[in-house]
Amino acid sequence: ADACLGKPCFRGVQxxxxxxxxTCGQCPNNTITNGIEGYKCFDHDVCGPLFPFPCHKDAECRSTKLNHSCTCKPGFTGDGHNCTDINECTKPESCANAKYECKNQAGSFECICRYQNSKDSKGCGDSPNPPGYNLFNVTLTWKNKGINGLTELRDILTSGFSNKFYNTTQKDRGGGGASGPDVEEYRVAVSSDTPHWYIRDYLTRVSSYYNINSLDVDDVDECRAKEAQCGFMALCMNTYGGYRCVCNDTADVHGSQSCVVDRVEATGTQRNLVLGLVLGIGIPLLILLLLAALACICCSRKTITGDLPDMMPDYIQEKCNPPPF
Known part of the structure; x- marks a missing residue:
């Protein structure tokens, strides 16, 4: 006969x-037996509300028969009896892009848009890159002097700015430079809508993680640094993030183009110059000559009225003007 037909074991027990x-199998978890194994099973969940919670408040409790185990929840670290929150914001990869600011929370974190445009309430600087680029000067000192600074900086900016970062090169210090032997100077090219303070802000935030000792980011004056590539007779004018090559203070030229004026344009310019000289000098001179001629005519026609003493007889002069003695 089949002794199991009456289902003598505890529910769920084989x-x-x-x-x-x-014979019956073992009692399920959170239960214990009192006598025959698996025949009668009694609830014994030390993690349940009937017992004082044996683990930390930020831990998960698992009851196993007469024993239990404690494990810290995700986002916390410890042995289950003591759990401490993990600050994910100490690692830049938590919110890798520079446009986000990491905000730590209990057991988790949140990436908040750091520079959100009021006109773009849904996005966080997701617009495509405009034409052109900005070139900035970055000076750094590293705590670890044995690293490859150029590679390290390129990796940092690639992680933080992704498509906004274009390229970086290291400037020759020329024997240590004026700022000290440990200072390294870089040229960083980014999209034209990325300002220099944006780079400085991000590098400051991640400086402790990447062992950056000191840093500064500012605009490059390509004209003063003699890094501009303006052609013959072109004047270099520094601009924010770049420079301009200007001819005659007005016309921009590109690249190595020289300030060469077209021959037809030059002839017209000379003609206008001669005409200006004629009008500017000839007309005032003609006016002066006319005024001088009028003055001569007026003087020649002037008449004298009244008596002329030297044309009167002597006796009349003496009568009218007796001598003093």
Whole structure:
């Protein structure tokens, strides 16, 4: 006969029939037996509300028969009896892009848009890159002097700015430079809508993680540094993030173009110059000559009225003007 037909074991426990006898498997978790194993099982969940919670408040409790285990929840570290929150914001990869600011929370973190445009409430600087680029000067000192600074900086900016970062090169210090032997100077090219303070802000935030000792980011004056590539007779004018090559203070030229004026344009310019000289000098001179001629005519026609003493008889002069003695 099958001794298991009456389902003598605890619900969910396997029953084995042999020679008219039955045996039961082990009681489920969170239960214990009192006598025959698997025949009668009693609830014994030390993690349940009937018992004082044996683990830390930020841990998960798992009851196993007469024992239990404690494990800290995700986002916390410890042995289950003492759990401490993990500050994910100490690692830049938590919010890798520079446009986000990491805000730590209990057991987790949140990436908040750091420079959100009021006109773009849904995005966080996701607009495509405009034409052109900005070139900035970055000076750094590293705590670890044995690293390859150029590779390290390129990796940092690639992680932080992704498509906004174009390229970086290291400037020759020329024997240590004026700022000290440990100062390294770099040229960083980014999209034209990325300002220099944006780079400085991000590098400052991640400086402790990447062992950056000191840093500064500012605009490059290509004209003063003699890094501009303006052609013959072109005047270099520094601009924010770049420079301009200007001819005659007005016309921009590109690259190595020289300030060469077209021959037809030059002839017209000379003609205008001669005409200006004629009008500017000839007309005032003509006016002066006319005024001088009028003055001569007026003087020649002037008449004298009244008596002329030297044309009167002597006796009349003496009568009118007696001598003093």
């Amino acid at each position: 029953c084995n029939s042999q020679s008219g006898q039955f």
